[in-house]
Amino acid sequence: MFSKRAIQLAFFFLILNVISIPGSFASTASKDSIPSSNELKFKPQALILPSLLIGYGIVGIESDFVKNINGELKEELNENIDQQVTIDNFSQYMPMASVYALNAMGIKGKHNFKDRTVILTTAYLIMGVTVTTTKNTSRIMRPDGSSKNSFPSGHTATAFMGAEFLYQEYKDQSIWYGVAGYTVAAATGFYRMYNDRHWLTDVAAGAGIGILSTKIAYWVQPLLVSKNKPGKANKNLSVESFIPYSNGRQTGICMLVRF
Secondary structure (H helix, E strand, C coil), X not given: XXXXXXXXXXXXXXXXXXXXXXXXXXXXXXXXXXXXXXXXXXXXXHHHHHXXXXXXXXXXXXXXXXXXXXXXXXXXHHHHCCCCCCCHHHHCCHHHHHHHHHHHCCCCCCCCHHHHHHHHHHHHHHHHHHHHHHHHHHCCCCCCCCCCCCCCCHHHHHHHHHHHXXXXXXXXXXXXHHHHHHHHHHHHHHHHHHCCCCXXXXXXXHHHXXXXXXXXXXXXXXXXXXXXXXXXXXXXXXXXXXXXXECCCCEEEEEEEEC
């Protein structure tokens, strides 16, 4: 079994994301599903959580104290790993895929297909460019020694980007959609450490980047999306299939859209 210290270290920053959701839902549960103009405005307080996560990750690049925490957690996990699992290669996409799955089942989110896809694409581009640039700049060795592109965790960034996307689309419907999305994202981050692919600081920074990327996408939404009423489906667009794939080295999602 994992020691109490290892569990606390592994989930401290990840659970911080999960417990932030109920409070956010409490203030929005009574609102109509159509977003007001205030919901689209920049809110400085929304930067606190992702900034703390990213800041912790950056500090860990040079801080001996944080590096020791990384090392201790790695040792704890290595002592208890029976075999690696690959679920994180797929779970990273589950939160974002859930938005389209829920809409396909008739549970409407905040935006129509076209608008939410524009928002998701914007968030993914922001996240992808940020993660790739930072990886190539920081050159941090992975825990397993396989390569120098550990910081930040791309899988975790993708998962938390999707979790925030799910939260934003369904925060007016039910608290459990957001909780489920962030729980899957937290599990993805944990398994990146469990598989010896990332340090805790990589996961924390990845989570922050993912959340912030989606928030930025929603803030710039008025400049990107159509003028159609939120929640009204675009009759010219339909999703035919939404299938995850893996070729052994890369994973992703194939989405077939009929125009």
